[in-house]
Amino acid sequence: MLSHRLPSRTQGLDWPAYLQQRAAETGDPALQRFFASGCIDPDTPIGEAPLVAVDLETTGLDAQRHAIVSVGLVPFNLKRISLAQRRYWVVRPNRSLSDTSVTLHRITHSEVAGAPDFSAILPELLESLAGRLVVVHFRHIERPFLNEAVKARLGEGMRFPMIDTMSLEARLHRLSLWARLQRWMRRPPVSIRLADSRRRYGLPDYQGHHALVDALATAELFQAQVARHYGVETPVGKLWT
């Protein structure tokens, strides 16, 4: 059976308190507004939470060395994903764009050359995120890259709670007793990449590596995960990390 129990280490941080503290301390008005919009109560049922799926495309995997190329987001809740409110920005990376990432993201050098710096889109980005719980697939990109990008421009980082659809898949397929048994039997682990995860829920294949399409794909995946494994009553505190 699938384990719905969450590993305790992901519940370590008290997000509402952290955000409250940051709101009081920050020197930047945009960040102040973002942090002050607060954090939804960890006991809020996920079915009632306003959500926003976010995806970043980057020049590489290391937030210290690589940079953000594009940001896509789409606000949603468990019932609907609202494309009319979608946002998508291409930004000029402060680090050079390698040819591999050009082919990967289908964003050209000239497109990037004419794009604004991340600082120009930050206020709008923060506004889109304020008051919503962020959902990503593989938070180890979005969290450090956003943090580094903000820190480089404003001198202070930015962290906030996220629901990671990849780690929800991992809990189901990698951490369960059954999965560990499979690993012990040396069966290859179930893929928890976005496209493979979606297939398990009967979701269609999309062409990946476009920040907005991936954000949409992530939102759909999360709707499916909650429908199949969790239920709308699950408190958000049990899902975020």
Add this chain to the structure above:
Amino acid sequence: MDAELLEIRQHMGRFPPFETLSDQLLDEVAGQVEVGYFQAGSGILQYDQELHELCYIRSGAVEVRRRTGDLYNRLGEGDIFGHFSLLRNNRVHFPARALEDTLIYFLPEAVFLRLCEADEHFADFVELERPRLETAVAHNKKANDMMITRVRKLLTRYPVMVEASATVQETARQISAAQASAALILDEPNDDPRYTFTDTEDRPWQLRGILTDSDFRTRIVAEGLSPDTPVGELAGEKLITIQSDESVHEAMLCMLRNNIHHLPVLYRRRPMGIVHLSDIIRYETHSSLYLVSNIFHQSSVEGLARLAPDVRIACVRMVEEGANSQMVGTALSTIGRSFVRRLLELAEASLGPPPVAYCFMVNGSIARNEQTIVTDQDNALILADDFDPAQHDDYFASLATFVCDGLAACGYTYCKGDVMANNPRWRQPLQVWKRYFSEWIDSPTPERLLHSSIFFDLDSAYGEEAYIEELQDLIADKAPRSPRFLAAVARNALNRTPPLGFFRTFVMEKDGKQNNTINLKRRGTAPLVDLIRVHALACGSRAQNSFERLDDIATTQLLAPGVDAKLRHAMELLSMVRIRHQVIDLDHDREPDNNIEPENVADSERHHLKDAFQVLSRAQKFLKYRYPVPAHSGRAS
């Protein structure tokens, strides 16, 4: 175009009614989509809930039920639902449930209404399935010129006309001078007002007949007539003409039916010209005309049998040139009758003249002028009432065997139900046939009628047409007054039902079973033909063709207004899909059959088929209520 919306707009752009939207509208639609995921088994729309969105299935499968819980439809990728509610009162009438894990794109009502306003095709599509079918059929029609082109377009000059007193020689000279191949014979006006007209000098004339090149050969030279013979003496044959505003197609049929090569064209009663076979061939390159004349030139069964492949070629050509189902059905039926006629001529030539008069009756699809290339033979013999079995049946048994075997050799397989003239039961004098029909109508049971319904499509192929007319009169007189008979035939018409759902790769049956092939005759055209026949019997129609029967039914109150048009379009669509798939089989050197595989059906055709099946299904339900078993008559009586 927003690259990020590509996924959505590309998908929607593949399916009707979005496939015809302009790029700009499609972008607008994609940008307004809301997405929702529904796990298998979960409800999407609840009965009577308020609805302000159109639902589009991006992936998965959905079932729509009636309030009573009856399955109404099953939908798959690219299908829409909820549009009826949006067009009516924004209340859900048919609750929807996800059958599989399903991703739905919701389109806000404002966008939906804007599309209805901006795109006529979209509006047609969502308003009802009728316009959707209609546009499909109209589209087919557009492609085919012959139905629309009027025969007058083929006329290049006025006809050569001679007075009845002119000599044969003088007439021949005039025909040659005009480089024509026929002349019309005129006379003083007398007995027949149908052919009386006045010329440009206000002089009244009557059209008496036509004299053609071949008449000079066969009726003058071969008979040794003098060049001084007045042509009036030769103009005694029945005159066949056509009105100038009839279609080229109709002119072709007229020539086929009468086996003639020249056809005088009249404007009202005034002769406008003569159409020759070759004029039509120029317009209509398929070979059904040649085939018919070829049939009549064969002097043996072997010769006829060699023409069987040509029938298929003729059918393929007609379909490729955009003929509709009525054109194909009529042409193939005419070819079929020509085989029958030629076989009877050959039989009579070898057996001698018949001892008593007879009519060779054809039944089923050929009688309805709806024959396809996949067909068996259904026929019978009606003999004159002075038929004496002891004296005459040997002759007719031999005649029937000759024809039935000959037809089988020509590709018209033997009837599995033994409805053939070589079966003694179906080789009877007219009075016995009248008794058969009276019994079927007066003491009907569904079981009994099951095997005799084929006789209620009847036509003459050769011989005494009057016998058929007498039987048709009897049916038209008795059937409308026999509620028990109508109830029985109506019940039989429900034996075969359309499938419930029609998906990309399979057909969904009522019990939830999935098939990857469907017999379009058994599940589509045949039950529709049965259903139309019931109404036709009820209104005393003498028509045999389903479309002509619908014309008659439309003049009565038997169906709600507009239903006849829906049935007509469903009939055309189902017939045409069936014919087209047979042609595809022929193209691939496969033996054609009545089966189609959903995976070989184009998206747009699939949607139209679904609509047609739904029209049929609804019409079948209505049949039950329309022709109930009368309360006072038990079935045992």
